Amino acid sequence: MIKFQEPYELEQSLEYIRDTFHEEHTDGDGKYTKLCRDWINSRMGSRHTFMMNSCTSALECAIRAVGIQEGDEVILPSFTHPSTANAIVLAGGKPVFSQIEKDHMTLDPERIEEKITSRTKAVMVVHYGGISCDMDPIMDICRRYDLKVIEDCAQSFLSTYKGRYTGTIGDFGCFSFHGTKDIVAGEGGALIVNHERDVRKVEIFRQKGTNRDSFVRGDSAFYEWVDLGSSYSPSELNMALLYSQLEQADEVLVKKRKVYDYYRHHIERIIESSHSNIRLICSSGDTQAVNGHLFYLVFNEEEDGLHFVDFMKRHDIDVRTHFVPLHESLMGSQYIEDPSEFALEKGLGKRLVRLPLYANLEHVDYYKVVVVVKDYLL
Numbered sequence: 001m002i003k004f005q006e007p008y009e010l011e012q013s014l015e016y017i018r019d020t021f022h023e024e025h026t027d028g029d030g031k032y033t034k035l036c037r038d039w040i041n042s043r044m045g046s047r048h049t050f051m052m053n054s055c056t057s058a059l060e061c062a063i064r065a066v067g068i069q070e071g072d073e074v075i076l077p078s079f080t081h082p083s084t085a086n087a088i089v090l091a092g093g094k095p096v097f098s099q100i101e102k103d104h105m106t107l108d109p110e111r112i113e114e115k116i117t118s119r120t121k122a123v124m125v126v127h128y129g130g131i132s133c134d135m136d137p138i139m140d141i142c143r144r145y146d147l148k149v150i151e152d153c154a155q156s157f158l159s160t161y162k163g164r165y166t167g168t169i170g171d172f173g174c175f176s177f178h179g180t181k182d183i184v185a186g187e188g189g190a191l192i193v194n195h196e197r198d199v200r201k202v203e204i205f206r207q208k209g210t211n212r213d214s215f216v217r218g219d220s221a222f223y224e225w226v227d228l229g230s231s232y233s234p235s236e237l238n239m240a241l242l243y244s245q246l247e248q249a250d251e252v253l254v255k256k257r258k259v260y261d262y263y264r265h266h267i268e269r270i271i272e273s274s275h276s277n278i279r280l281i282c283s284s285g286d287t288q289a290v291n292g293h294l295f296y297l298v299f300n301e302e303e304d305g306l307h308f309v310d311f312m313k314r315h316d317i318d319v320r321t322h323f324v325p326l327h328e329s330l331m332g333s334q335y336i337e338d339p340s341e342f343a344l345e346k347g348l349g350k351r352l353v354r355l356p357l358y359a360n361l362e363h364v365d366y367y368k369v370v371v372v373v374k375d376y377l378l
Contacts, residue, residue, distance in 0.1 A: 077128075
């Protein structure tokens with residue numbers, strides 16, 4: 001069976017994990033947390049990165065820093081992971097689902113403005129599959145309406161938009177290093193804060209509502225509870241694993257982009273020459289701007305997507321559908337009145353199928369994937 005995903009060279013982290021035992025510091029904010037933070041700041045040109053125990057925590061922390069309260073509204077795509085919406089709801093806010101555009105399944109800038117009301121406080125963009133949203137028009141809208149921008153970069157670590165890293169364009173950038181991502185910590189994340197005014201709010205909320213960071217720096221005489229907060233700092237064990245992964249990040253990028261580009265070149269040609277009446281949309285984008293996180297096909301009908309999954313698995317290739325659009329979910333359906341507005345998203349959780357794509361994927365395997373896709377279409 002060709003696996004759908006696997007992490008890259010985890011054994012490289014063993015030296016650093018052993019070092020945490022020697023340091024006798026396995027809880028948060030130690031040596032490896034700082035090394036990971038500094039690596040991200042140096043690479044991405046950011047000044048304020050907070051390592052987190054998950055991207056979910058980073059999203060929740062960003063929402064709290066924005067000051068979302070009961071009745072406030074936040075615009076986000078319906079096609080996203082539940083964590084994006086949960087962060088809003090947990091703070092008492094209302095998620096306002098907006099449409100995606102057809103090329104990259106990211107938030108459609110042309111549909112945002114119609115969703116803005118006097119209660120709108122922020123827009124959450126999701127860089128789906130490692131391809132950036134069209135940030136220029138989104139930022140222009142948000143500046144005109146004085147809205148904060150939170151970038152959900154769970155799938156787009158080290159992807160860029162017009163030369164800038166995703167997560168450094170809006171007010172906040174939220175990243176995932178979950179075991180299913182390209183660079184992993186087992187469980188882990190990061191939050192980039194792009195404006196000085198928000199740093200202290202994040203610092204306090206991340207540290208259980210205390211002034212611990214200020215106290216450790218010597219800026220506060222006493223360690224005390226000063227505001228609402230939660231526990232979001234990651235274990236040093238996770239950060240030791242992550243640091244070894246960050247050191248290999250460029251190697252991972254090169255290898256994943258190679259597979260991504262191979263799929264893109266060959267499968268797009270297959271689709272163009274296919275006489276099948278099943279229309280497919282192939283993910284695209286500048287290979288040097290995307291991190292190669294996902295390569296997916298979108299079928300017109302749900303049954304076509306599920307049939308393709310079954311066909312590929314009969315050929316020992318593990319392919320996956322993706323999350324149900326939130327407006328179609330049990331929880332999310334309560335936040336919309338007219339599901340017919342989401343024609344592109346309808347059934348997308350079953351129509352979109354992701355192909356195997358990871359740094360260790362051998363040429364013989366991704367060659368086979370293309371051959372079997374061709375057999376299915378032709």
